Amino acid sequence: MWQWxxxxxxxxxxxxxxxxxxxxxIPWLAVLSVLGCVAGLVLGLAxxxxxxxxxxxxxxxxxxxxxxxxxxSAYVMMAxxxxxxxVWKMKMAAWVAKVIxxxxxxxxLIALFTGAxxxxxxWGTWWVWDARLTSMLMLLFLYFGxxxxxxxxxxEESGFKAAAILALVGLVNIxxxxxxxxxxxxxHQPATLKLTEKPSMATEMLIPLLIMIFTTYLFFALLxxxxxxxxxxxxxxxxxxxxxILEH
Amino acid sequence: MKPQRKKRLTLILFLxxxxxxxxxxxxxxxxxxxxxxxxxxxxxxxxxPVGRTIRAGGLVVVGSxxxxxxxxxxxxxxxxxxxxxxxxxxxxxxxxxxEGQGIVAMGQLNTDGVFVASEVLAKHDENYMPxxxxxxxxxxxxxxxxxxEAARY
Numbered sequence: 522m523w524q525w526x527x528x529x530x531x532x533x534x535x536x537x538x539x540x541x542x543x544x545x546x547i548p549w550l551a552v553l554s555v556l557g558c559v560a561g562l563v564l565g566l567a568x569x570x571x572x573x574x575x576x577x578x579x580x581x582x583x584x585x586x587x588x589x590x591x592x593x594s595a596y597v598m599m600a601x602x603x604x605x606x607x608v609w610k611m612k613m614a615a616w617v618a619k620v621i622x623x624x625x626x627x628x629x630l631i632a633l634f635t636g637a638x639x640x641x642x643x644w645g646t647w648w649v650w651d652a653r654l655t656s657m658l659m660l661l662f663l664y665f666g667x668x669x670x671x672x673x674x675x676x677e678e679s680g681f682k683a684a685a686i687l688a689l690v691g692l693v694n695i696x697x698x699x700x701x702x703x704x705x706x707x708x709h710q711p712a713t714l715k716l717t718e719k720p721s722m723a724t725e726m727l728i729p730l731l732i733m734i735f736t737t738y739l740f741f742a743l744l745x746x747x748x749x750x751x752x753x754x755x756x757x758x759x760x761x762x763x764x765x766i767l768e769h
Numbered sequence: 770m771k772p773q774r775k776k777r778l779t780l781i782l783f784l785x786x787x788x789x790x791x792x793x794x795x796x797x798x799x800x801x802x803x804x805x806x807x808x809x810x811x812x813x814x815x816x817x818p819v820g821r822t823i824r825a826g827g828l829v830v831v832g833s834x835x836x837x838x839x840x841x842x843x844x845x846x847x848x849x850x851x852x853x854x855x856x857x858x859x860x861x862x863x864x865x866x867x868e869g870q871g872i873v874a875m876g877q878l879n880t881d882g883v884f885v886a887s888e889v890l891a892k893h894d895e896n897y898m899p900x901x902x903x904x905x906x907x908x909x910x911x912x913x914x915x916x917x918e919a920a921r922y
Contacts, residue, residue, distance in 0.1 A: 570899030570900070570901075571899065571900070572899070572900075573899060573900040574865060574870075574893070574903075575865070575893070579897060607781060608774050608777045608778045608781065609774060642864060643863075643864075643865060643891060643893050644891055644892070645863030645864075645888075645889070646888075646890055649805065649873075649890065651805040652803050652804075686784070689781060689784060689785055689788075690784065690785075692785055692788075693792045693793075697792075697796070704796075704800070704803075705803045705804045706804040706805050706807075706826060707805050708806075708873050708892055710892070710893050710894050711894075713895040713896075713897060721895050721897070722896070722897040722898070723897060723898045723899055723902060725899070726897050726899075
């Protein structure tokens with residue numbers, strides 16, 4: 522098992538291997554993302570019952586929660602890729618960290634935006650400076666900082682290094698976001714989906730949500746793969762294998 | 770692992786752990802300021818400053834809401850299960866405002882111990898269910914839910 526993981530890790534470092542293997546995954550990921558999105562949204566928007574208190578406005582959960590989860594997962598992935606780059610000097614890791622940053626920032630923005638739209642009719646305000654909302658806004662600024670640092674240096678490599686360090690420092694924000702609703706009094710409600718307990722949501726509302734979360738992960742994987750392949754082609758453009766691909 | 774890489778990995782782990790501890794201590798010492806609202810128990814203990822703008826939060830006590838027939842004014846009590854505080858508010862209450870619902874009010878505590886609110890927000894809980902389920906639950910235990918939710922504050 523360990524040997525296999527080690528082998529996979531070394532292979533992931535090879536741009537050519539990554540490019541070839543992910544080429545086969547793209548159609549599958551694309552088809553599954555579209556199917557999952559259609560299924561999740563139809564079930565969530567048309568078939569799930571309205572909430573006893575919020576009525577139909579709760580349905581924004583099917584966008585808000587997946588976006589917020591991906592925004593945080595993407596950040597962790599970006600920080601880990603940054604650490605791999607700093608320790609092992611693996612170029613692929615730096616490119617992955619580079620392509621994740623704008624994707625994660627976009628999901629973060631979607632989560633903040635849909636949250637504000639939901640907050641107005643439910644809470645009575647677009648925004649409140651409670652711990653959950655503020656830490657999520659900090660996540661967006663961390664993403665902006667990482668994107669800026671990646672481009673700020675004269676050489677691409679030192680930009681990646683600085684951005685990786687910032688990403689690692691900002692990692693502390695992730696548990697803060699997660700536990701903010703438990704540690705402090707907030708306006709934002711505590712988590713509905715818990716790893717250890719039964720979710721406090723009716724099953725017919727929960728199934729579309731789980732489909733949407735899973736689908737958004739697939740879509741996120743698709744975005745990373747597509748953008749990483751572009752990075753590979755650009756950086757390896759002088760290599761013979763890339764020239765061969767481009768000629769055909 | 771090569772010694773060079775091991776060194777860098779240790780440095781990174783120290784960086785993440787160090788930042789984690791520093792921010793953790795900071796958050797711990799600031800925890801009272803990070804809380805969005807003050808609970809009725811804290812007010813009863815005299816922890817809330819009089820005449821300064823603060824936020825108060827709790828569940829609206831069932832049967833405590835009195836609406837003024839002439840104006841938008843409303844008077845109600847909120848509880849956290851231990852203590853109660855009376856809130857007066859002259860404005861439009863959010864749609865989700867109802868008895869037993871969690872709210873967060875911004876305003877000032879006056880010398881009589883009454884909280885004069887300038888803004889009332891509804892707090893939503895993490896439970897999502899269809900109306901039929903809620904009806905069935907209410908039939909099963911009319912006042913059980915209030916005490917259950919009060920325990921969360």
